[in-house]
Amino acid sequence: MAVEKTCCASAEEEKAVRTALEAFEPVRTNLIPMLHAVQETLGQIPGWAMEEVAETLNVPVAEVWGTASFYTMFDLQSRAKHIIRLCESPPCHITGAAGILDAIQEELGIGPGEVTPDGVFGLELVSCFGVCGVAPAMIVDHEVHGNLRPEMVPQLLQKYREQ
Amino acid sequence: MPFYRAHVLVCCGNTCEMRGGRALLQLLTEQVQQSGLADEIRVVETGCLGVSDHGPAMVVYPEGIIYAGVQRSDIAEIVSEHLLKGRVVQRLVYTGPQAPPVEPEARVSYFGKQRKIVLKNCGVINPRSIQEYIAVGGYEALGKALTQMTPMQTVEEIKDSGLRGRGGAAFPTGLKWEFVADAPGTERVVVCNADEGEPGNFKDRLILEGDPHKVLEAMVISGYAVGARRGYVYIRGEYRQSVDNFENAIAEARQMGLLGENIFDSGFAFDIFVYKGAGAYVCGEETALIESLEGHRGEPRLKPPFPVTHGLWGMPTLVNNVETLANVPSIIQEGADWYRSIGTEQSKGTKIFSPCGDVLTPGVIEVPYGITVREVLYDIAGGPRGAADIKGVMVGGPSGIVIGQESFDRAFAFEDLSPGAGALIVFDETRCIVDIVANVAQFFAHESCGQCVPCREGGRRLLDILNGWTKGVGVASELDLVDSLGVGLRMASRCGLGQFAPVALLSSMELFREEFQSHVLDRHCPTGVCDMTSAVTDEQEQLSWLR
Numbered sequence: 035m036a037v038e039k040t041c042c043a044s045a046e047e048e049k050a051v052r053t054a055l056e057a058f059e060p061v062r063t064n065l066i067p068m069l070h071a072v073q074e075t076l077g078q079i080p081g082w083a084m085e086e087v088a089e090t091l092n093v094p095v096a097e098v099w100g101t102a103s104f105y106t107m108f109d110l111q112s113r114a115k116h117i118i119r120l121c122e123s124p125p126c127h128i129t130g131a132a133g134i135l136d137a138i139q140e141e142l143g144i145g146p147g148e149v150t151p152d153g154v155f156g157l158e159l160v161s162c163f164g165v166c167g168v169a170p171a172m173i174v175d176h177e178v179h180g181n182l183r184p185e186m187v188p189q190l191l192q193k194y195r196e197q
Numbered sequence: 198m199p200f201y202r203a204h205v206l207v208c209c210g211n212t213c214e215m216r217g218g219r220a221l222l223q224l225l226t227e228q229v230q231q232s233g234l235a236d237e238i239r240v241v242e243t244g245c246l247g248v249s250d251h252g253p254a255m256v257v258y259p260e261g262i263i264y265a266g267v268q269r270s271d272i273a274e275i276v277s278e279h280l281l282k283g284r285v286v287q288r289l290v291y292t293g294p295q296a297p298p299v300e301p302e303a304r305v306s307y308f309g310k311q312r313k314i315v316l317k318n319c320g321v322i323n324p325r326s327i328q329e330y331i332a333v334g335g336y337e338a339l340g341k342a343l344t345q346m347t348p349m350q351t352v353e354e355i356k357d358s359g360l361r362g363r364g365g366a367a368f369p370t371g372l373k374w375e376f377v378a379d380a381p382g383t384e385r386v387v388v389c390n391a392d393e394g395e396p397g398n399f400k401d402r403l404i405l406e407g408d409p410h411k412v413l414e415a416m417v418i419s420g421y422a423v424g425a426r427r428g429y430v431y432i433r434g435e436y437r438q439s440v441d442n443f444e445n446a447i448a449e450a451r452q453m454g455l456l457g458e459n460i461f462d463s464g465f466a467f468d469i470f471v472y473k474g475a476g477a478y479v480c481g482e483e484t485a486l487i488e489s490l491e492g493h494r495g496e497p498r499l500k501p502p503f504p505v506t507h508g509l510w511g512m513p514t515l516v517n518n519v520e521t522l523a524n525v526p527s528i529i530q531e532g533a534d535w536y537r538s539i540g541t542e543q544s545k546g547t548k549i550f551s552p553c554g555d556v557l558t559p560g561v562i563e564v565p566y567g568i569t570v571r572e573v574l575y576d577i578a579g580g581p582r583g584a585a586d587i588k589g590v591m592v593g594g595p596s597g598i599v600i601g602q603e604s605f606d607r608a609f610a611f612e613d614l615s616p617g618a619g620a621l622i623v624f625d626e627t628r629c630i631v632d633i634v635a636n637v638a639q640f641f642a643h644e645s646c647g648q649c650v651p652c653r654e655g656g657r658r659l660l661d662i663l664n665g666w667t668k669g670v671g672v673a674s675e676l677d678l679v680d681s682l683g684v685g686l687r688m689a690s691r692c693g694l695g696q697f698a699p700v701a702l703l704s705s706m707e708l709f710r711e712e713f714q715s716h717v718l719d720r721h722c723p724t725g726v727c728d729m730t731s732a733v734t735d736e737q738e739q740l741s742w743l744r
Contacts, residue, residue: 065458065492066475076250104646105475107434123396127636128554128624161478161640162396163435166553166620167560168212176437178215186616 035074043082050075051083060090069102078109079160106160114149114156116194119173130182135159136153137184141191154195201239203280204258205229210245210406211438213252217269221253228276238280241329244407246320248291249562256320265291285650288309298390312539314547315523316563319407324442327449330410333608336455338526341461342418345531351422354379355525357533359545364390364481364518365593365618366693367611373515376505377423380513385425387515388508389416389522390431391439392486394478395594396640397620399550401519403561405439408447413469415522417460418529423515425468428467431486433474444471478644483508483516484691485646489740495647497692500567518550520619540566544610548619555587555625569723570614571605574623585626590707593617595637596697599630599705629726630709632718634702635663641698652695659699669729671717679706 043051054071057122058064065087072083075189079102085109088095102108109117119139122131139145142155168180174194207222219242226240246254251265262285264275271289278284313319322329330336342351357370377385393401404412416428432440447469450456455529458466477495479485484498487509507516524546528536540546544566550573553559557579564573574580574587581587589601597617600607607614624633638660647653659682662675683699690696706713715721720729 062492063490065487067473070473070475093521101492101494105434105477107474122636123640124591124622124633124636125397125553125620128622128628128633130488145375157375160476161644162394163525164393164399164402164433165212165215166397166551169553169559173435178211180212181213 051086069108071106078112086152115154116175117156119158119160121171122159125166129169131170133184134182137187141188202237204239205255206241206243207255208246209242213254216253218253219361224272228272232276232357241317241323244319244324245403263291264289278289288696296541300344311563312547312565313563314527324407324409325445336414338529339414339417340461343461343465348422354533358528358536359494360524363520370521374422377513377515382513385423385513386509387425387428388418389430390516391430392474392481394481395618395624397553397594398618399551400561400619402436402439404519406442409443411523412519413446413450415525417467420527421465426466427473428469431472436474440473479646479694496646541610543612548616548621550621552621554623555582556623557582566610569606569607569608581625588624588626591622591701594620595640595701599701601708629722630705630712631666632726634705635667637701638663649691651686651689655682656698666716669720
């Protein structure tokens with residue numbers, strides 16, 4: 035039975051997602067690769083796209099949502115233009131991640147899990163992403179920044195603000 | 198093949214790339230061309246040179262001079278002085294933390310105590326060129342296994358070598374291969390666990406970025422040994438360059454006939470597929486990884502049955518860590534006896550460590566088993582970063598034990614101090630141990646998959662208590678409570694995540710008892726790290742919550 039799609043995909047978005055999904059053989063093992071593809075295409079995985087995936091794989095939407103929500107790299111809602119992911123694992127914690135967090139909070143006026151009112155920056159605390167040799171570190175979008183000091187933060191963020 | 202009088206290898210590993218390594222590569226290539234040196238000097242991209250804290254770095258052969266902290270403005274000088282006139286640019290030479298200036302690579306103290314088997318090619322060859330890997334003896338081991346050895350002989354060789362798993366659990370590798378080879382079933386698979394998520398570890402990333410063909414070759418050998426036709430590499434999604442380089446390696450190997458049908462005319466067929474993780478620490482656990490590969494939430498399965506008999510899609514499955522596999526080609530090529538000559542009685546070969554935190558030279562090093570903690574921390578990693586001495590080390594990562602100075606003369610070996618996956622998270626005397634273990638608890642509470650109660654609820658409870666201690670709202674009875682919570686997690690959790698979550702806490706409470714008591718009983722943080730002034734409001738909040 036066809037289920038009405040959750041609001042609010044544009045026709046282009048829907049087409050882009052369908053095209054992206056066509057590249058995969060519709061088997062369950064491809065669920066996570068498909069979610070990666072949706073995330074690459076839309077920058078997030080909205081409900082309607084999960085329904086598309088569910089339909090393609092012939093599995094319940096709950097299964098798709100359950101899997102997508104398990105993994106931190108999948109964004110289930112639209113968020114900021116630039117996502118700051120600050121590592122809070124022990125190597126970064128020991129070398130001063132808390133000071134970096136303070137500096138970001140001071141610069142942007144937002145805490146972890148929040149988005150600036152203009153929608154430019156979102157801030158998240160994440161676990162180790164394996165650049166401990168240059169701790170403390172953070173990822174902005176896909177770019178890694180290491181050996182951070184609090185005084186570096188304003189200039190570093192300015193670069194993204196201008197993009 | 199043209200002859201070059203010098204090679205310049207520019208590190209484009211993750212951390213050097215982040216500091217502009219790739220831009221330097223391009224600039225250097227251009228300037229070498231402009232200076233008319235293109236026929237004499239070859240500029241190549243390479244993986245991490247192991248001096249990641251001092252990047253961007255490059256090495257000039259045949260001299261083996263390492264330049265570190267190179268800026269765009271330095272390139273012209275390197276070209277005109279070193280490459281054109283043969284004069285080393287002294288001010289840029291990397292000499293290691295304590296070494297005298299300007300010595301060839303082999304004599305620099307940072308490298309002196311190291312022995313590179315797994316990392317031999319990292320920073321030496323171009324990881325995106327199968328020809329370069331073959332030129333240094335790559336795929337000879339595969340050829341030897343496929344044409345001169347039976348699968349059973351291959352398993353025996355690995356068993357005889359004494360190789361044990363490098364992902365932390367240290368299970369004898371050859372025995373695991375034998376279990377899979379002997380398991381009933383018509384189809385088997387091999388899986389490379391490259392979901393390196395344990396904080397403080399970044400060795401597998403370095404191997405995959407710097408020498409992907411070595412891991413690929415080892416996977417084919419393991420497939421031949423256990424009778425599998427397919428292999429999967431599960432790489433954590435954040436390791437974009439590892440994914441890139443490995444996919445490139447697969448494409449190159451397919452083109453050369455080193456993957457696919459009838460490899461080396463032996464009749465053996467094998468292929469490998471990359472699977473990208475999506476951000477979940479627990480997927481480093483082998484059964485969670487298998488669940489994820491099947492397209493599910495990464496929730497660990499109960500063991501037994503073990504993956505060696507019931508793994509991916511119920512098939513006998515061989516799961517090996519990246520570093521474990523990267524030892525295999527050398528063992529096949531040089532023989533088990535050679536491998537057994539390295540290391541200690543019960544710990545054969547080398548181990549890769551990644552010292553980080555409060556050390557002068559964080560990075561990735563490879564040393565034979567049997568080396569002492571002190572040698573690694575002070576001689577190789579350069580000792581403490583600041584004025585304060587080293588207070589302790591979390592061995593292997595947050596799931597490992599915490600050791601103090603009194604253990605620094607112990608040896609890294611399975612019969613003494615087991616190194617786990619190899620992370621050495623170092624903290625100096627200015628750091629507060631309660632603050633650190635609270636951070637560890639935060640990590641495990643966040644990464645728990647939530648499937649079993651001991652880990653989900655116990656981990657959360659531990660975090661609440663430890664957060665209270667760092668704010669000065671601890672009560673004496675909690676000192677015993679965390680003990681019993683810890684034992685509960687250890688005994689009742691479904692997988693290693695929960696079982697090892699309390700290890701750092703329990704071991705450090707033994708070591709630094711007074712510091713814990715000071716926080717809980719006197720509401721005082723001896724290092725001054727914890728903000729105990731928020732105590733009153735928080736305590737009221739907590740009491741109101743309890744009512």
